[in-house]
Amino acid sequence: MSTPSTGISFDSDRITSDHRHHHQLEFMDSTRHNRSSSSHSPPPTTIHFPVNYLDPDPYKSDDKRINEVDFFNDTKHYPSKSIDFDLNCKEEITKPAIDLDFNVNTRLNLLTGNTSSDQSVIDDGISPSYEDKRANHELVSAQAKLKRMNGENQRLREALNQVIYNYNALENHLAMMIHQKQRGENPNGEGSRRQVMDLALTHPAKAETDKNLQLSTSEERNNDEQSMRPILNNQNTGNIDQSSEAPIRKARVSVRARSEASVIADGCQWRKYGQKIAKGNPCPRAYYRCTMAAGCLVRKQVQRCAQDRSILITTYEGNHNHPLPPAAMAMASTTSSAAGMLLSGSMPSSDGYLGRNLLPFSSSMATISASAPFPTITLDLTQTQNPLQFQEPFSNPNHLPHIFGQSLYNHSKFSGLQMSENMEASSRPGQLLPPAALTDTVTALTADPNFTAALAAAISSIIGGAAGGSRGNNNEENVNTTTINNNGHGNDKVSNSGFQGNYQ
DNA sequence: CGGCTTTGACCCGCGC
DNA sequence: GCGCGGGTCAAAGCCG
Secondary structure, X not given: XXXXXXXXXXXXXXXXXXXXOOOOOOOOOOOOOOOOOOOOOOOOOEEEEOOOOOOOOOOOOOOOOOOEEEOOOOOOOOOOOOEEEEEXXXXXXXXXXXXXXXXXXXXXXXXXXXXXXXXXXXXXXXXXXXXXXXXXXXXXHHHHHHHHHHHHHHHHHHHHHHHHHHHHHHHHHHHHHHHHHHHHHOOOOOXXXXXXXXXXXXXXXXHHHHHHHHHOOOOOOOHHHHOOHHHHHHHHOOOOOHHHOOOOOOOEEEEEEEOOOOEEEOOOOEEEEEEEEOOOOOOEEEEEEEOOOOOOOOEEEEEEOOOOOOEEEEEEEOOOOOOOOHHHHHHHHHHHHHXXXXXXXXXXXXXXXXXXXXXHHHHHOEEEEOOOOOOEEEEEOOOOOOOOOOOOOOOOOOOOOOHHHHHHHHHHHOOOOOHXXXXXXXXXXXOOOOHHHHHHHHHHHHOOHHHHHHHXXXXXXXXXXXXXXXXXXXXXXXXXXXXXXXXXOOOOOOOOOOOOOOEO
């Protein structure tokens, strides 16, 4: 646990069962809605990329009434290592603020007391008083530097959170304007309700525009992409009357987590408004809508996996139009970022470039389904250990914060930040991209501004939400630019009280 | 009594 | 046009 390292990493993985929240979902045996037939759609083509996940131990039996998985409960503390960022996020009324609590081990073994056992015994001829003065000077200097860094880091984080918040507000304002425009043109409002909903749930207009522009440049499109052509035509002609558009696509982010809980505690308040038996799965699908603010259009579906009913599948849709509590922001920013990448084309279609390059990670990670009715990115958190994951000490099911950031977080690995530092990991067969593929992927990703934005949000999520950031999971091998000792173990760190993050 | 869940009915898109 | 399936509505009931 206390492996010496200068690494900076971010707290990541923790899932705990939590019964504080009362939203429950009864997966009944009802078959009244079951109209399933024997026909099945072909499995969607997929793109995979890694998500790190640690099993939350859903069978934890401390409490007889485990109804949720709380991804954000953070009560554990970890011994600090070299440089540990203890990120506390306090909730404000309108936006999250962050308190930073740095705990830096300067490795100078600076002592202000006279604990002889720790003092140097080497007689170098320098007087003790000189040593003390020098040590004190260094200590003061380090403290001053730390203070500056602390302030700067907090400012940056606040700025980043503000940007994310403004972005979400603007996005929802756009949806609202479109809604009003539609109502103005269609006073009855009938027949367009669902379309309005879809519009509001659809990811940013710019992302759609980008995607559509990409579509216009190629003749080789699959059927799924062809469905977007009406949108493209409208935009090209300057017609923004989307009420006349044909299929509006909305991105979904699906999270697969192994849990006996009924729902995952993602920090938001949800109200169940429906339940149905979907074709091909005897487990009912429950529909929830966000009730944290009037008019919030975010919805989620919760369903157990037919093949493995210990797996809970939660699918999010849409962006919140209201400030989120810190506990909710991790999921929000992650799903938003994933959806943005999906719709913006940063994550190309299943036969796309990135997909080929990322396929080596396919076994246990995230999946993009391009052939589904809606573009869906699935974060598979059911794997106890993914191919990139080191054996590490934080596989405690209670220490699973922020797993939702992992998908995007791992994407950052491909952005070429630390390619030269993959030596250890690359020694494990099949765990890293071939150099050429990696380079290509890096080029593709970094060339895409949407990826940059998404990555920023994801990093924000990780930094802001990781409740002290570094539980040092698998990711530090690549991302940590200061790592000297990449032994694959998580940076032990002092955790803190609040999990924060960002999501929508 | 208000908020939430349950659940049958309904709407709508899509494929045949 | 029809049936299927996904998604939503809304009345009724439940619960604190």
